[in-house]
Amino acid sequence: MKATSVFEAGNHRWWIIYDQNEGRVIDSNVYVMESNEQSILLDPGGFEIFPQVFAAMVEVVQPSTLQAAFVSHQDPDIASSLPLWNACNSNIQWHMPKLWEGFIRHYGALDANFVGIPDEGGGLVIGGRKLEFIPAHYLHSSANFHVYDPEAKVFFSGDVGAALLPSGHSAWVELRDSDSSKAFDDHIQHAKFFHQRWMPSKEAKKDWISRVSQLDIDFLCPQHGAIYVGENVQRFLSWFDALDIGTAISR
Amino acid sequence: MTMDMEILQDFLPEATELLQKAQSEALTLEKNPDDANAIASLFRAFHTLKGGAGFLEATAMVDWCHHLEDLLDKVRNKSLRITPEMVDIILKGIDVIQGMLGALQAGDYPTIGPESLGKMIQEMASGQSLVGASKQSKxxxxxxxxxxxxxxxxxxxxxxxxxxxxxxxxxxxxxxxxxxxxxxxxxxxxxxxxxxxxxxxxxxxxxGPGQKPGxxxxxxxxxxxxxxxxxxxxxxxxxxxxxxxxxxxxxxxxxxxxxxxxxxxxDAVRLDAVMNQVGELVLLRNRLASAVGGLSEENEDMARIAREMDLTVNDIQNTVMRLRMQPCKRLFQQLPRVVRDVSRQLGKEVKLEIVGEDVEIDKAVVDALAGPMTHLVRNSLDHGIEGPEARAAAGKARTANLRVAAIHLGDKVRIEVSDDGKGIDRQFVTQKAIDKGVITAEQAVRLSEQEALELIFRPGFSTKDQATDLSGRGVGMDVVKETARKLRGRLDLQTHLGQGTSIAMEFPLTLAVLPVLYLRLRRDIYALPISAIDSLTDMEAHRIHRLAGRVTYRVDDTQIVPLVDLGAILQDKPMRMDSESVEGVLTERGLFIVSEVLGNEDSVVKPIDFLADQNWYQGATISGKGGVVLILDAGALGAAASLAAEGSVQ
Amino acid sequence: MNIQRIMMIVDASYHTRRTIEHSLREIDRRALNAMVLVKRHGKALAGYGVVAQAFRERAANLKEAASHLQESIAPLIQAHMCILQHRSYADLFHRKMQEMYHYDIICPTFVRTEKTWERVIIAEEAVALTILRQLIKNVEKLQEGIAEQEYVVIIGRIEAALSEGTGAPLMRVSRDMGMAVATVRDAIWKYHNQLEEILHESNIGI
Incomplete structure (x- = not known):
């Protein structure tokens, strides 16, 4: 895996660690936000890819600066590396949906330092930068949060916006020319099934879109696939708005 | 009757040289009427011109030259003696020939020379207007x-x-x-x-058999x-x-x-072709060096070949460069006549000193600088040097000194025009600039002393209310500055009230190769001529100061310079020191802020003609990596930054 | 090797790499600055030009050597993280075995699985050690490069003293060059010592 800068302004940075070498487990992205030599890990990933994620991360961020980790929901591709991270740095505070705390302990970190996020959301300050936990319940997990950095205009969207891409993929849907929709149209084919099948609630989707479209977003960062930049953020929201989801039932 | 173009092309440059020579000999004779060498040389010049004109069947010119030749023959035979009036007539006669050559160049046959002047020459030759000439002929x-x-x-x-x-x-x-x-x-x-x-x-x-005059x-x-x-x-x-x-x-x-x-x-065209090809070779050499440097495995052979290639190309470049070099003599030879005519017309007494005629410089500089040199000299005579009475009153020698010099400085040549006249009055210049609408009164207040003086280089500035026929020939000081800029020269103005003025231009020895520094401005790469750079430096936020609407940077305890934000000028987005990495490039026009300096290269300039706002650029080049890179014009960017500062205050 | 030790290498590697990157950039810029001065002042500084060129070339070599350093740091960390990962499996089986022993249950497959993990970990530790030795070699190569660079700095000081009269601020440039090189030298020397210590411990461990 490799680490690439998503956003950088002085000592305020966002990194994506992406394109894993292990093909037997679902390809996941891990994000790190760093500010004033403090950092937070977002959806730290599965147990199996931990060594790669760690090695890629320490090229850009010093592991001792990790103050906190955010876990959007309970899935293993997101949280099963928790005990290993905890072994490396037991000071990390784990922010996760309150509803899932007892489930997540099952990954084997009974003594890790957990902070539950209530259903209505919350926030956190890292290195002087405020992060907002945006509720995204039922998208797809029943207790689920996204993270918004209003200063960097980065929105971590968990499984929303996810795409299943072949190995060797880029970190970006399209970085240079987001005015053209061609790259988006090609990319979204890889996202369609994921959203149709893993996203269960039309109502949740509607509610989420109405809230998220109020935010000023430059980078929409999903946990699988590639980052939507500029015009492609709005393209994605429109596409998702029009998409029929929860298809296992409607069929 | 058709003109033989081939012979014409051979004849014209030779004739021009002869005419220049004739003019300087005539001026010599004015000072020293008995200089036999000058007399003989002048005679031969007219004689040869006549011969060439005859060959081209330009009969009017043959006639004209004949009259002059005849006059000089008499002088040579000592049946006439040179008088100041005679020199005047001869010089005027030379001007007529100059016009005739112009006609030939345009492909026309020259018309008959002015009748009255022709008559005067003939009369003078026949001894009618002769004053005190010796009758005795040897x-x-x-x-x-x-x-x-x-x-x-x-x-x-x-x-x-x-x-x-x-x-x-x-x-x-x-x-x-x-x-x-x-x-x-x-x-x-x-x-x-x-x-x-x-x-x-x-x-x-x-x-000799089969040979032509050329x-x-x-x-x-x-x-x-x-x-x-x-x-x-x-x-x-x-x-x-x-x-x-x-x-x-x-x-x-x-x-x-x-x-x-x-x-x-x-033929200069052939030479330019060689020059261009060497330019291409230099670019290719740069690309080869870059490609060899980028090879993943070290290859001794390749590296050695690249090094040798590098040396050979450098040699070729130097040799070809020397082909283009010409002595400054060609640039200076018109000046004695200018000084003579103008000082006489203005009633001023001037001694012209010319230094460094043998100093060589790129042909392009010699060609382009003829007009500006004449202007600088005229300007000095017109505005700088006082009349003899005024000089005497100021306790100076009645005769003013005007010095034109070419000085070799490493890989540069400095060309200076200096006088011991009255100097430039900053307040007078500033007031004139305000009156002419060149600047506003508010802007004038914030000008530094040097900036005020340099107003004379602004378009639309002329300190004479009416353009005199001396300085008013369409070439102004702004043109001098523009010409220097185009030739990648720097212009330097020094003046002391009551003591004189010196205007110096420094040009690179050759215009063929331009050493540049590549720099990155966010995602864009630009090149900056190394001649404009003083040094590279770190940027420290606490050294930035805002003074009267201007942003300045304190380089050290003795040096405070304007800050030129290339991000603001070229990308419409000021550089933010707190959130992006920046480095400084110290130039004579201020400290330029860039994202990163990348490296240097000897590059070759390609002209650009497709940009609307090309005033930021002095051309383009092809980098070693093969990309087209715009070459920044430090002067224009520095001026833009100070304009922007003025704007922000208003 | 315990996890604290590994985290120490990780931190030391991160710091050393940052310092080297920063100082090499600094060195490169000093060299470039010198070359600009040389170009600007023409033939008078030709002697210093050779030095500046050499300095810049060596800086490029150092950069190259430093990138090889990174090529072994990342695998070393990844190898240790694999060990950490597999150690957690082994520990898990070990713990479960003890718990079952508490209930008087003995499961031979568990014992075999635990042993299998131990063997995997020993093999992985051997790999990690090989990578560590390679890393130390790369660090030593970098140190040689720095020694060469220091030599060039000395030559540069001499040339700068010789061309004092030209008015170009070469003495300052030379001093800056020297300082940038010294920073890298110190950082890499410290890192080398840390790695040697870890190697020593690992040898004792085996």
């Missing part, structure tokens, strides 16, 4: 004379006289003169037009070898051998063979 000391009988091939009605006689300086010389049998006038006096065949024969006699080695006329573009094969001995009566000694004296053997005139 017969030339003829050593040998060839008679028509020795040249049976010549038409009997024309006689070619070849005289071997002592020159005025005591050395021996060969003189050729063709005369009609029935008149004492030389050939081509208008009434006696010879046939083409006859002229061929005449020229064969003059230049082939005539400059040295045999005692002309300066001004063009490096002249290299090779003719020898003077070969030329002169057919002249039967020439003595060995004379041949050696008249013709320094080492120069003649190695000069050849080459």
């Amino acid at each position: 017969t030339p000391d003829v050593v040998a004379t060839s008679t028509p009988a020795e040249h049976p091939s010549l038409n009997v009605s024309d006689t070619l006289y070849i005289e071997h006689r002592s020159r005025e300086d005591g050395s021996e010389g060969i003189y050729l003169q063709q005369q009609s049998v029935d008149s004492t006038c030389p050939v081509g006096n208008g009434e006696d037009i010879i046939t083409e065949d006859e002229f061929e024969q005449y020229l064969d006699q003059l230049y 082939d005539w080695p400059a040295t045999s006329l005692n002309l300066p070898v001004t063009e490096e573009t002249t290299v090779a094969p003719l020898t003077v001995q070969d030329q002169i051998k057919p002249v039967p009566t020439m003595s060995k000694a004379a041949a050696q004296q008249d013709s320094p063979p080492e120069v003649a053997e190695t000069t050849l005139r080459v």
Whole structure:
């Protein structure tokens, strides 16, 4: 895996660690936000890819600066590396949906330092930068949060916006020319099934879109696939708005 | 009747040189009326011009030159003596020939010269207006004379006289003169037009069989070898051998063979083609170096070849560069006449000193600088130097000194025009600039002393309310500045009230190669000429200061310079030191903020003509990596930054 | 090797790499600055030009050597993280075995699985050690490069002193060059010592 800068302004940075070498487990992205030599890990990933994620991360961020980790929901591709991270740095505070705390302990970190996020959301300050936990319940997990950095205009969207891409993929849907929709149209084919099948609630989707479209977003960062930049953020929201989801039932 | 274009093209540059020579000899005679060398040289110049004109069948010019030649012949024979009036007439006559050459260049036959002036020359030659000239005429000391009988091939009605006689300086010389049998006038006096065949024969006699005037080695006329573009094969001995009566000694004296053997005139177009090709080669060399440097595995052979290639290309570049170099003499030779005419017209007394005529510089500079040099000199005479009374009143010598110098400085040449006149009054200049609407009164308040002085280089500025006929020929100081900029020169103005002014221009020795620094501005790469850079530096936020709307940077305890934000100018987005990495490039126009400096390269400039706001750029180049990179114009960017500062205050 | 030790290498590697990157950039810029001065002042500084060129070339070599350093740091960390990962499996089985022992249950497959993990970990530790040795070699190569660079700095000081009269601020440039090189030298020397210590411990461990 490799680490690439998503956003950088002085000592305020966002990194994506992406394109894993292990093909037997679902390809996941891990994000790190760093500010004033403090950092937070977002959806730290599965147990199996931990060594790669760690090695890629320490090229850009010093592991001792990790103050906190955010876990959007309970899935293993997101949280099963928790005990290993905890072994490396037991000071990390784990922010996760309150509803899932007892489930997540099952990954084997009974003594890790957990902070539950209530259903209505919350926030956190890292290195002087405020992060907002945006509720995204039922998208797809029943207790689920996204993270918004209003200063960097980065929105971590968990499984929303996810795409299943072949190995060797880029970190970006399209970085240079987001005015053209061609790259988006090609990319979204890889996202369609994921959203149709893993996203269960039309109502949740509607509610989420109405809230998220109020935010000023430059980078929409999903946990699988590639980052939507500029015009492609709005393209994605429109596409998702029009998409029929929860298809296992409607069929 | 059609003009022989080939001969014309050969004749024109030679004629121009002769005319320049004639002019300087005339000026010499003004100071020293008995300078026999100058008299002889002037005579020969008119004679040769006449010959060439005849060859081109430009009869009006033949006539005109004949009158002048006739006059000089009388002087040479000591039947007339040079007077200041005569010099005036001769100079005016030279101007007429200049006009005629212009007509020839345009492909027209020159019209007959001005009648009144022609008449004056003839009258002067016939001794009518002669004042105090000695009647006594001395017969030339003829050593040998060839008679028509020795040249049976010549038409009997024309006689070619070849005289071997002592020159005025005591050395021996060969003189050729063709005369009609029935008149004492030389050939081509208008009434006696010879046939083409006859002229061929005449020229064969003059230049050697089969040769044309353009082939005539400059040295045999005692002309300066001004063009490096002249290299090779003719020898003077070969030329002169057919002249039967020439003595060995004379041949050696008249013709320094080492120069003649190695000069050849080459068409400047061909030279430019070579130059361009070398430019391409330099770019290719850069790309090769970059590619070799980027090889994943180290390859000793490749690296060595690249290094050797590098050296060879450097050598070629230097050699070709030298081909383009010309002495500044060509740039300066018009100035004595300018000074003479203008100072006389203004009633000022001026001594002109010329230094460094032999200093060589790129041909493009010599070509482009002729107008600006004349302007600088005129400007100094017009505005800088005071009249003799004013000078005396100020306790200065009545005669002012005007110095024109070319100085070799490493890989640069400095050209200076300095006077000991009254200097430039900053307040006067500022007030004039406000009156002319060049700047506003508010802007004027914030100008530094130097900036105020440099207002004279702004378009639309002229401190005379009416353009005089001296400085008002369409070339202003703004043009001087623009020309210097285009030639990648820097302009430097120094003035002291009451003591004088010096305007200096520094040019790179060659315009063929431009050493540049590549720099990154966010995602874009630009090049900046190294000649504009003083040094590279770190940027520290606490050294930035805002003073009266201007952003400045304290480089150290002694140096505070304007800050030029390239991000703001080129990308419309100011650089933010707190959130992006920046580095500083210290130039004479201020500290430029960039994202990163990347490296340097000897580059070749390609002109650009497709940009609307190309005033930020002085051209483009191709980097070693093969990309097109715009070359920034430090001066324009510095000016833009100070304009922006003014704008932000308003 | 315990996890604290590994985290120490990780931190030391991160710091050393940052310092080297920063200082090499600094060195490169100093060299570039010198070359600009040389170009600007023409032939008078030709002697210093050679030095500046050499300095810049060596800086590029150092950069190259430093990138090889990174090529072994990342695998070393990844190898240790694999060990950490597999150690957690082994520990898990070990713990479960003890718990079962508490209930008087003995499961031979568990014992075999635990042993299998131990063997995997020993093999992985051997791999990690090989990578560590390679890393130390790369660090030593970098140190040689720095020694060469220090030599060039000395030559540069001499040339700068010789061309004092030209008015170009070469003495300052030379001093800056020297300082940038010294920073890298110190950082890499410290890192080398840390790695040697870890190697020593690992040898004792085996």
